[in-house]
Amino acid sequence: MxxxxxxxxxxxxxxxxxxxxxxxxxxxxxxxxxxxxxxxxVISVAEIYSFLYPHEYEIVDKLIGExxxxxxxxNIAKFAGSYRMKYLKSHSLSIADAxxxxxAKFANAALVTRNLKHFPMEDIRxxxxx
Numbered sequence: 001m002x003x004x005x006x007x008x009x010x011x012x013x014x015x016x017x018x019x020x021x022x023x024x025x026x027x028x029x030x031x032x033x034x035x036x037x038x039x040x041x042v043i044s045v046a047e048i049y050s051f052l053y054p055h056e057y058e059i060v061d062k063l064i065g066e067x068x069x070x071x072x073x074x075n076i077a078k079f080a081g082s083y084r085m086k087y088l089k090s091h092s093l094s095i096a097d098a099x100x101x102x103x104a105k106f107a108n109a110a111l112v113t114r115n116l117k118h119f120p121m122e123d124i125r126x127x128x129x130x
Contacts, residue, residue, distance in 0.1 A: 007036055007109070007110045007125070008036050008037045008038075008039060008107060008108060008109035008110070009029070009036050009037075009038055009039065009109055009110050009111075009112050009127070010039045010040065010041065010070070010100070010103060010104040010107060010109040010110070010111050010112065011026070011029070011038060011039070011040050011044070011067060011112050012044060012100060012111060012112060012113035012114075012115065013043075013044040013047040013048055013100075014113060014114055014115050015029070015112055015113065015114065015129070016040075016044070016048050016060070016063060016064075017048065017051055018114070019063070020052075020056050020059065020060070024114075024129070024130055025129060025130060026063070029112060029129055030066055030067075037068060037109075038066065038067040038068065039067055039068050039069075039070050039103075039107055039109050040064060040067045040068070040069055040070070041069075041070055041072070041099065041100045041103040041104075042069055042070065042071050042072060043072065043096050043099045043100050043103070044100060045064060045069060047096060048060060048064075070103050070107055072099055072102075072103065075106065076099065076102045076103050076106050077099070077102075079102040079105060079106070080095070080098040080099040080101070080102035081098070083098040083101055083102060083121060084098040087120050087121070090120070091117070091118075091120045093118075093120070094118075097118045097119060100119075101119050101121050101124055104124045104125075105121075105123065105124050110124075110125040110126070110127050111124055111125065111126045111127070112127050112129055113126060113127075113128065114128050114129070114130065116128055
């Protein structure tokens with residue numbers, strides 16, 4: 001994993017889902033970046049809860065409790081709209097991914113994701129941890 005130095009991190013949905021399915025290293029990401037603020041977008045929270053099995057709710061509540069949840073405000077929403085307009089045709093950018101990317105931009109956070117193709121933006125830092 002690329003080392004993250006003095007950088008806030010925004011954890012993408014896929015990293016949490018991978019952790020729940022026994023893949024990846026989510027807890028190591030948080031532990032190794034304890035000097036950074038670990039964020040998650042409210043959009044990712046909604047996506048995660050749409051994928052859960054009944055026995056995973058308590059686990060996810062605890063995992064998300066380790067991070068700061070960032071809401072979407074009008075500035076993030078407007079910027080996400082500009083991302084989507086720019087990348088919809090070339091990358092089929094979803095509104096959820098545009099909102100997550102815009103949240104990373106406004107939080108000045110590196111986006112930790114394994115789905116780099118979902119985030120073609122050049123103005124946000126992306127880290128593929130595994």
